[in-house]
Amino acid sequence: MPWRIGPADRATGQRPDPYRVWLSEVMLQQTTVAAVRDYFRRFTARWPDVAALAAAPDEDVMGEWAGLGYYARARNLLKCARAVVSQHHGHFPSTREGLLGLPGIGPYTAAAIAAIAFDEPAVVVDGNVERVMARLHLVETPLPPAKAELIALAAALTPDHRPGDYAQAVMDLGATICTPRNPACGICPWAQPCAARAAGVQGELPRKLAKAAKPxxxxxxxxxxxxxxxxxxxxxxxxxxxxxxxxxxxxxxxxxxxxxxxxxxxxxxxxxxxxxxxxxxxxxxxxxxxxxxxxxxxxxxxxxxxxxxxxxxxxxxxxxxxxxxxxxx
Missing domain, CATH: 3.90.79.10 (Nucleoside Triphosphate Pyrophosphohydrolase)
Known part of the structure; x- marks a missing residue:
């Protein structure tokens, strides 16, 4: 993933760029990594930092965004970039609470940026992490009512050391091994303590309330x-x-x-x-x-x-x- 700085690179002194972390997290909302990768490369080639994006004409950014969907994200992207430049001298706040004060940044995105870019032990919970926690702890309560419980379980596991690497590892675990269907339990590092696997119901969790038909x-x-x-x-x-x-x-x-x-x-x-x-x-x-x-x-x-x-x-x-x-x- 072009926005990632892996543990080996970090060991040499490379640090994640908060701008690239933020941009990738906004793009990945409701979208797959495969769909985002080329958009991310085009955006960062055209606007390599937050100041460049903040100065971009709205129509240029909306044009580059076309096809990613959920266009409110693109509008908030510009509002956020301009707020970072005008209110924070072009530097993203380094804490979850500070990030929450920016336009378009909610609890998940703030936690992800704080953990990955600034090593704050913020609790990062996306759909992949919810699935891992529900299976690891055999949470039978369906989503969305189970969200608070799953966040609390994720918080109990979030380390103070390398919280960004941990957050990305758990999200990757859910995306590639603890998948919605046919999880690869045989190669899962958490297979032994997984309560859902022990009960034989890992493929059924997390449960979800039935969605109403779309009008x-x-x-x-x-x-x-x-x-x-x-x-x-x-x-x-x-x-x-x-x-x-x-x-x-x-x-x-x-x-x-x-x-x-x-x-x-x-x-x-x-x-x-x-x-x-x-x-x-x-x-x-x-x-x-x-x-x-x-x-x-x-x-x-x-x-x-x-x-x-x-x-x-x-x-x-x-x-x-x-x-x-x-x-x-």
């Missing part, structure tokens, strides 16, 4: 291309889903969205829709496509010249719509 929302997106190749776009409000991102003008995403075209045009139904799943709902997005003259005057949004339009800067759901429109227009 279905629908909407309409309007994709208009002007005669000179410019596309009609609008920037979504800073607050809310896909906040601050460029996208196609459209309806609200609701059970029965209202049809509200952003300008008068000969709108066509391409006979295809976008289907996308967010954290809390499924979305079916109907499309309307039109070619419009140079003097078209939209009531919403603005025309972005083709030279400035980057499909890669669109969030995934909007890029899916573009891919359909591009095959028709």
């Amino acid at each position: 279905l929302r629908t909407g309409v997106a309007y994709l208009a291309r002007r005669a000179d190749g410019a596309w009609l776009l609008e920037r979504r409000p800073d607050q809310g889903l896909l906040g601050g991102m460029l996208g196609w003008p459209g309806s609200d995403w609701a059970a029965s969205p209202a049809d509200q075209p952003p300008l008068a045009a000969d709108w066509r139904d391409p006979g295809a829709e976008v289907r996308h799943t967010f954290t809390h709902f499924h979305l079916h997005l109907a499309l309307r496509i039109a070619e419009v003259p140079l003097d078209a005057a939209p009531e919403r949004g603005f025309f972005l010249p083709s030279a400035d339009f980057r499909p890669s800067a669109l969030p995934t759901v909007m890029r899916k719509a573009y891919d359909i429109a591009r095959s028709i227009l």
Whole structure:
């Protein structure tokens, strides 16, 4: 992992860069290591330190983030970088409590940065650690009610010496050996004291409360291309889903969205829709496509010249719509 400083490197005097630790932890929220690795390399090549990121234009950062999802993280990334520069002279606070005062940093991320970058014996508990603790101690209480108990169990094991190495080791144990399905107990260093293995229920833990089915929302997106190749776009409000991102003008995403075209045009139904799943709902997005003259005057949004339009800067759901429109227009 390009953000890691291993024990051998640390023995030679190398220290983890708090900026890289923070960036990796934010990127890894709700995302896999495989998906994050290339994004992390591009970010750190373009913005090698927190001051460089803080000075970056919002649209550049959001464009690089496109495809990682959970776009509130990208907005908070910029807010946090700018707070570190303006309030802490470009240096991350070295304690969990200090880190919690920064935008977008919650208890887990603060503990991870404090432990890995600053050797504070903070208790780092992600989903992997929850699973290891539930199995090691045979915790039958389902998640999320079991969270407090699992954190307390993790705290009892957190050492004062090399807490960052320990935190990463336990997370890696859960990610690679104590996996959700078919854990590799035969090579697990904690196989002998594992109470769940002794009971033969390691594959069943941690238990989880049944999730409610995700509701279905629908909407309409309007994709208009002007005669000179410019596309009609609008920037979504800073607050809310896909906040601050460029996208196609459209309806609200609701059970029965209202049809509200952003300008008068000969709108066509391409006979295809976008289907996308967010954290809390499924979305079916109907499309309307039109070619419009140079003097078209939209009531919403603005025309972005083709030279400035980057499909890669669109969030995934909007890029899916573009891919359909591009095959028709």
